Amino acid sequence: MTNEVNSLPMVALRGMVVLPGMVTHFDVSREKSIEAIEQAMQENQKIFLTAQKDIEKENPGMNDICAVGCIASIKQIVKLPKKISRILVTGETRARMDCMEYDEPYLRANVVEVADIDNAEEAVGAKENPLNMEAMLRGLKDLFREYLPRNPKLSKDLALQMEEIKDLRRLVDEIAANIPLSWENAQELLEEPDVLKRYDKVVGRLVSEIQIINIKEEIQAKVKERVDKNQREYILREEMKIIREELGDDNTMSDADEFQEAADKLKAPAEVKEKLNKEIKRFKNTMGNPAETGVVRTYIETLLEMPWDNAGRDHKDIAYAKRVLDEDHYGLEKVKERVLEFLAVRALTKKGDTPILCLVGPPGTGKTSIAKSLARALKKPYVRISLGGVRDEAEIRGHRRTYVGAMPGRIATGLKSAGVKNPLMLLDEIDKVSNDYKGDTFSALLEVLDSEQNSKFRDHYIEVPVDLSEVLFVTTANTLQTIPRPLLDRMEVIEVSSYTENEKMHIAMEHLLPKQLRRHGLKPEQLTVSRRAVWKMARNYTKEAGVRQLERKLGEICRKAAREILETKKPAIHVTERNLHLYLGKELYTYQMANASDEVGIVRGLAWTSVGGDTLQIEVNIMPGEGEILLTGQLGDVMKESARTGISYIRSVSAAHKIEEMFFKEHDIHIHIPEGAVPKDGPSAGITMATAMISAVTERRVRADVAMTGEITLRGRVLPIGGLKEKLLAAKNAGIRTVIIPQENKVDLEDISSEIKKGMEILPVSHMDEVLKIALV
Numbered sequence: 001m002t003n004e005v006n007s008l009p010m011v012a013l014r015g016m017v018v019l020p021g022m023v024t025h026f027d028v029s030r031e032k033s034i035e036a037i038e039q040a041m042q043e044n045q046k047i048f049l050t051a052q053k054d055i056e057k058e059n060p061g062m063n064d065i066c067a068v069g070c071i072a073s074i075k076q077i078v079k080l081p082k083k084i085s086r087i088l089v090t091g092e093t094r095a096r097m098d099c100m101e102y103d104e105p106y107l108r109a110n111v112v113e114v115a116d117i118d119n120a121e122e123a124v125g126a127k128e129n130p131l132n133m134e135a136m137l138r139g140l141k142d143l144f145r146e147y148l149p150r151n152p153k154l155s156k157d158l159a160l161q162m163e164e165i166k167d168l169r170r171l172v173d174e175i176a177a178n179i180p181l182s183w184e185n186a187q188e189l190l191e192e193p194d195v196l197k198r199y200d201k202v203v204g205r206l207v208s209e210i211q212i213i214n215i216k217e218e219i220q221a222k223v224k225e226r227v228d229k230n231q232r233e234y235i236l237r238e239e240m241k242i243i244r245e246e247l248g249d250d251n252t253m254s255d256a257d258e259f260q261e262a263a264d265k266l267k268a269p270a271e272v273k274e275k276l277n278k279e280i281k282r283f284k285n286t287m288g289n290p291a292e293t294g295v296v297r298t299y300i301e302t303l304l305e306m307p308w309d310n311a312g313r314d315h316k317d318i319a320y321a322k323r324v325l326d327e328d329h330y331g332l333e334k335v336k337e338r339v340l341e342f343l344a345v346r347a348l349t350k351k352g353d354t355p356i357l358c359l360v361g362p363p364g365t366g367k368t369s370i371a372k373s374l375a376r377a378l379k380k381p382y383v384r385i386s387l388g389g390v391r392d393e394a395e396i397r398g399h400r401r402t403y404v405g406a407m408p409g410r411i412a413t414g415l416k417s418a419g420v421k422n423p424l425m426l427l428d429e430i431d432k433v434s435n436d437y438k439g440d441t442f443s444a445l446l447e448v449l450d451s452e453q454n455s456k457f458r459d460h461y462i463e464v465p466v467d468l469s470e471v472l473f474v475t476t477a478n479t480l481q482t483i484p485r486p487l488l489d490r491m492e493v494i495e496v497s498s499y500t501e502n503e504k505m506h507i508a509m510e511h512l513l514p515k516q517l518r519r520h521g522l523k524p525e526q527l528t529v530s531r532r533a534v535w536k537m538a539r540n541y542t543k544e545a546g547v548r549q550l551e552r553k554l555g556e557i558c559r560k561a562a563r564e565i566l567e568t569k570k571p572a573i574h575v576t577e578r579n580l581h582l583y584l585g586k587e588l589y590t591y592q593m594a595n596a597s598d599e600v601g602i603v604r605g606l607a608w609t610s611v612g613g614d615t616l617q618i619e620v621n622i623m624p625g626e627g628e629i630l631l632t633g634q635l636g637d638v639m640k641e642s643a644r645t646g647i648s649y650i651r652s653v654s655a656a657h658k659i660e661e662m663f664f665k666e667h668d669i670h671i672h673i674p675e676g677a678v679p680k681d682g683p684s685a686g687i688t689m690a691t692a693m694i695s696a697v698t699e700r701r702v703r704a705d706v707a708m709t710g711e712i713t714l715r716g717r718v719l720p721i722g723g724l725k726e727k728l729l730a731a732k733n734a735g736i737r738t739v740i741i742p743q744e745n746k747v748d749l750e751d752i753s754s755e756i757k758k759g760m761e762i763l764p765v766s767h768m769d770e771v772l773k774i775a776l777v
């Protein structure tokens, strides 16, 4: 059969290849193809079938057609509507087309049959060992048997048919004819005369086909499982709903649905959503256990209310901020300036880089109020968290949910009530926090304020990390002494100092009174308070560094006035210095003035405490004894040391003051600070004590109108002190004429308003000798 040229009618197949041994059918509609079939029927029913390279071509030329095709014999022709014929053929032999000719009206091809190169037996050494060939056959059959049940289109009988085949070539061709192949793959097989190579290709195809089917099955199983689960859950849920409705208990379900809806809508990190979904599931399952349902419900509600990814926009207009600060506060120039500088820096740097503001000063000086204004200036929500008296870490960090009545800590609660993740949060009275056995409050606060850690702040109750990195923290304190160093390091301290009487008067007239009038429903024309009355109130009815009591007193006047207006139908009330006592009763404070006369062993010192400046009187008595030193009254440790330093100094200069050598051996010295309930610490009473002692020892009197402040060294040098403004203010209020201050504090005087300095002689000194020269009569 080789090399014999056959001329056969041909049909170019589109998208399919017929292989030898294959029984298949195809439809033809092209005129040329139908004619070719008919011609073939007239000849010996043989037709040359070959694949068209480009499926779209209507009239393919020689180059558009694969040269290798298959000679097939036509078994049946079925005429279908629309001039379509369905042809059933059996593929017989491979053939190569030599040339193609157009024999009107159909195509013919001169083809040469391609013989198989069947050297399989030799290649596997079948002669020497027939089992080799058997192994090849069986390998392919096994693969096919594995494949067969996976392809539902194939008949089960095929396996049996294949079992029968003993010839490798036939087996390869049969199997190739029965597995799904793309037309390109089939063409490759067709063009391969070498049986062994075809064997490899078919085995490769079968193996990958089996793998593909396996993977497909796996995926399908997974999908099915998922669908089944969803379906199952859906049905169960529906059933549960009905059961619950039957029981008249469908609230929880609708709550759960509402929670789910809210959770889906919530703008929050994935971690939070995951937690919520878990809890909602738990909520559904806790039905019938009201106690637990309640706990889970509160938790879910808390999570839903937290402002996870909800942020407000910062208002960065510094001019606007200045206007707001000025509007809300009288004076405080330095403080406002610092706050504005802080805002400017904040506007220019990234969030998290700016330090935390800490406003330090005595009570009632407007610290809280400045923070509130700041929030207004930035158009940020404002939350105030009072830390005064917080001793338990859980107050900051919350309780774990396992506790009965557990709640989130104050920080998380504050954030929740702010409703955005970047509010201004005022941590009020941070100096009043303390530690007890229930954990470390300070380290919790440190975590809140540390920009490195606070983006993942852990609240025990909330459980998922809360992002505090965008919160603008402002803290207030009365004193820095009780704030631990690491916490202080993270804060930018701005000092707010006591007000003078003049400042108090202005604040009262311009801010406090209008505020109180509004609060009590009074019109400005219904109640007026004269400047002198306010002055008197500040002086004789209040004793404070700030203006809180003053505000309270104004409130008292408003209340009384409101009642009077209603009772007596008076159109307006004027409060003056003269009728003030009708509203506030008798004066509460008559200023303890300078000592009436010069005395021995009594000296007035100036002290600075967390609530402002004060004067303190130091008394020293000398008694016959054995050289003991007695200290009584409100004394801190630092003060005791100051006392001892003072004594050592005096002993070292005893000769100059004509004190006998044995004096300190034969006498006891008793130092006492009689007045004041506030512990007066700080080293600034050194020169005061030394002066009092020298006066007592030498029995020289001390001038009654002198007050002093300054620390002393062993050699009598006077060292600088803090809180000068507060001290001078206290001295002025006490009617002191002469104030002795350390030389090094002289520069601070520039910053102090002339209102305070007026009427007082302020004398800077650098050595104890100078002090004595001024103070002793």
Ligand code: ADP
Pocket: 328, 329, 330, 331, 332, 362, 363, 364, 365, 366, 367, 368, 369, 370, 476, 507, 511, 512, 546, 547, 548, 551
């Ligand atoms: P602090 O927080 O320092 O203890 P607050 O901020 O509570 O003091 O101030 C007490 C009251 O005094 C507030 O009503 C505040 O508005 C008012 N106040 C304090 N200082 C000023 C000021 N400089 N101008 C206007 N009002 C002030």
